[in-house]
Amino acid sequence: xxxxxxxxxxxxxxxxxxxxxxxxxxxxxxxxxxxxxxxxxxxxxxxxxxxxxxxxxxxxxxxxxxxxxxxxxxxxxxxxxxxxxxxxxxxxxxxxxxxxxxxxxxxxxxxxxxxxxxxxxxxxxxxxxxxxxxxxxxxxxxxxxxxxxxxxxxxxxxxxxxxxxxxxxxxxxxxxxxxxxxxxxxxxxxxxxxxxxxxxxxxxxxxxxxxxxxxxxxxxxxxxxxxxxxxxxxxxxxxxxxxxxxxxxx
Amino acid sequence: xxxxxxxxxxxxxxxxxxxxxxxxxxxxxxxxxxxxxxxxxxxxxxxxxxxxxxxxxxxxxxxxxxxxxxxxxxxxxxxxxxxxxxxxxxxxxxxxxxxxxxxxxxxxxxxxxxxxxxxxxxxxxxxxxxxxxxxxxxxxxxxxxxxxxxxxxxxxxxxxxxxxxxxxxxxxxxxxxxxxxxxxxxxxxxxxxxxxxxxxxxxxxxxxxxxxxxxxxxxxxxxxxxxxxxxxxxxxxxxxxxxxxxxxxxxxxxxxxxxxxxxxxxxxxxxxxxxxxxxxxxxxxxxxxxxxxxxxxxxxxxxxxxxxxxxxxxxx
Numbered sequence: 001x002x003x004x005x006x007x008x009x010x011x012x013x014x015x016x017x018x019x020x021x022x023x024x025x026x027x028x029x030x031x032x033x034x035x036x037x038x039x040x041x042x043x044x045x046x047x048x049x050x051x052x053x054x055x056x057x058x059x060x061x062x063x064x065x066x067x068x069x070x071x072x073x074x075x076x077x078x079x080x081x082x083x084x085x086x087x088x089x090x091x092x093x094x095x096x097x098x099x100x101x102x103x104x105x106x107x108x109x110x111x112x113x114x115x116x117x118x119x120x121x122x123x124x125x126x127x128x129x130x131x132x133x134x135x136x137x138x139x140x141x142x143x144x145x146x147x148x149x150x151x152x153x154x155x156x157x158x159x160x161x162x163x164x165x166x167x168x169x170x171x172x173x174x175x176x177x178x179x180x181x182x183x184x185x186x187x188x189x190x191x192x193x194x195x196x197x198x199x200x201x202x203x204x205x206x207x208x209x210x211x212x213x214x215x216x217x218x219x220x221x222x223x224x225x226x227x228x229x230x231x232x233x234x235x236x237x238x239x240x241x242x243x244x245x246x247x248x249x250x
Numbered sequence: 251x252x253x254x255x256x257x258x259x260x261x262x263x264x265x266x267x268x269x270x271x272x273x274x275x276x277x278x279x280x281x282x283x284x285x286x287x288x289x290x291x292x293x294x295x296x297x298x299x300x301x302x303x304x305x306x307x308x309x310x311x312x313x314x315x316x317x318x319x320x321x322x323x324x325x326x327x328x329x330x331x332x333x334x335x336x337x338x339x340x341x342x343x344x345x346x347x348x349x350x351x352x353x354x355x356x357x358x359x360x361x362x363x364x365x366x367x368x369x370x371x372x373x374x375x376x377x378x379x380x381x382x383x384x385x386x387x388x389x390x391x392x393x394x395x396x397x398x399x400x401x402x403x404x405x406x407x408x409x410x411x412x413x414x415x416x417x418x419x420x421x422x423x424x425x426x427x428x429x430x431x432x433x434x435x436x437x438x439x440x441x442x443x444x445x446x447x448x449x450x451x452x453x454x455x456x457x458x459x460x461x462x463x464x465x466x467x468x469x470x471x472x473x474x475x476x477x478x479x480x481x482x483x484x485x486x487x488x489x490x491x492x493x494x495x496x497x498x499x500x501x502x503x504x505x506x507x508x509x510x511x512x513x514x515x516x517x518x519x520x521x522x523x524x525x526x527x528x529x530x531x532x533x534x535x536x537x538x539x540x541x542x543x544x545x546x547x548x549x550x551x552x553x554x555x556x557x558x559x560x561x562x563x564x565x566x
Binding site for chain 2: 013014015016017019026037038093094095098118120121122123124125126128129130132133134136138139140141142144157158159160161162163164165166167168169177178179182209210211212213214215216217218219221224225226227228229230231232233235236237239240242243246247248249250
């Protein structure tokens with residue numbers, strides 16, 4: 001099976017998140033970058049599918065030149081080929097992103113395109129669905145279990161205590177969520193191979209969209225530093241009183 | 251009609267997440283609700299000021315088919331002249347509205363906390379980025395504004411005066427392609443399902459120490475009528491299944507009480523529990539980041555505090 005996995009380079013945020021003084025971006029002076037978590041699982045899923053049934057995994061990202069780092073990360077996990085749609089500093093919205101990915105899909109002969117359910121940073125929840133409509137392919141989203149069958153793929157997720165199974169004929173688009181698998185650590189030979197691999201680069205077409213970002217800001221928290229009820233088991237009576245006060249003990 | 255809202259049902263009644271979407275919709279003008287079921291919870295919708303209910307019966311469209319649901323909303327939006335179509339920011343809500351965006355070629359804003367008409371085809375909005383760790387101020391220019399509502403940030407508030415909604419049975423015009431992808435539903439295994447709507451969540455993190463350490467947390471959760479949730483490290487260590495994860499890449503919770511035990515409070519975890527009304531942290535480290543997001547804290551070892559708390563609650 002020929003699989004294309006779309007990944008995104010996002011800032012690695014740890015204990016704190018801050019924005020740049022102009023309010024346009026996440027302040028990344030003190031952080032690195034990584035593959036958005038759902039998409040790291042998409043890479044692992046694609047590699048596992050081709051390990052079992054043959055085929056190859058191409059990995060694509062739309063982003064700045066530095067996003068080669070995330071493509072090499074995916075190659076180290078077992079992807080075979082890497083494509084960079086290199087942007088010029090302008091932010092691409094979900095409509096332009098889906099159109100740019102569709103152009104790459106049409107130029108290849110893919111059976112399956114995997115994406116993350118949503119990118120960790122922008123959280124737009126729509127690139128995979130828009131891509132599927134561009135291509136006229138079926139799509140399932142938020143998937144946490146994927147199996148390849150004779151007639152296509154069966155994609156499963158859980159919703160309000162019910163398991164939903166979607167049977168998709170191929171070619172198809174599937175967006176996955178963390179939990180579908182546990183991504184492997186890259187092996188040393190994998191990392192060496194990734195370091196030497198060629199990355200195919202092209203420039204996507206930017207399109208202005210009807211949803212325009214003005215500024216980013218950190219929300220004001222309703223919580224402040226916690227009041228300490230006490231230490232160890234001695235704090236239990238105070239803890240019980242608080243629970244009673246809040247009416248959670250019925 | 252100003253705003254059409256996709257209303258999801260939970261056991262026949264409007265889902266809590268959808269009531270939050272209805273609350274936001276009411277600030278835009280008249281509200282119509284779209285319900286895919288054989289009967290409409292008209293009384294509950296009246297409490298939220300819905301003036302018209304569009305009922306799509308199973309004889310027209312049986313079960314969940316995201317593209318068909320979106321096609322139905324597109325048809326209703328043009329019939330009613332709605333200037334906004336919205337849904338709750340759930341898996342289904344975001345998915346259906348993404349399809350609607352693709353069908354209509356219009357932008358879609360996911361997980362909004364505030365939407366304000368600004369004349370003509372302009373809406374100003376505030377939406378979540380980073381699962382709510384950041385807010386984005388944005389402007390949407392579109393003949394019909396499509397968006398979903400951040401369910402952990404918008405409260406569910408009923409209307410001052412209930413409405414008397416008219417129920418219309420609607421038969422959507424669907425193409426074969428709209429029905430290619432549809433859910434085959436079966437009951438899922440126990441656990442995890444109620445995490446998103448639980449009244450009490452007992453959270454366990456690295457401090458629990460291993461898969462065996464969760465027994466007292468389960469006991470406490472049961473006593474409080476709640477469920478156990480966990481941090482990302484717990485699922486990546488394989489101690490608990492991923493569906494119990496609270497956080498940006500897991501489930502977002504909105505309980506009355508979140509009791510975070512042995513959880514340091516990485517920012518991605520805070521994104522999942524910030525919708526809790528009250529937070530109490532039990533942690534050995536008084537400097538743990540979770541303490542700056544909690545109402546109260548107990549400084550101590552959860553392995554001693556939790557069994558003592560269980561005992562105290564049992565002897566009440």
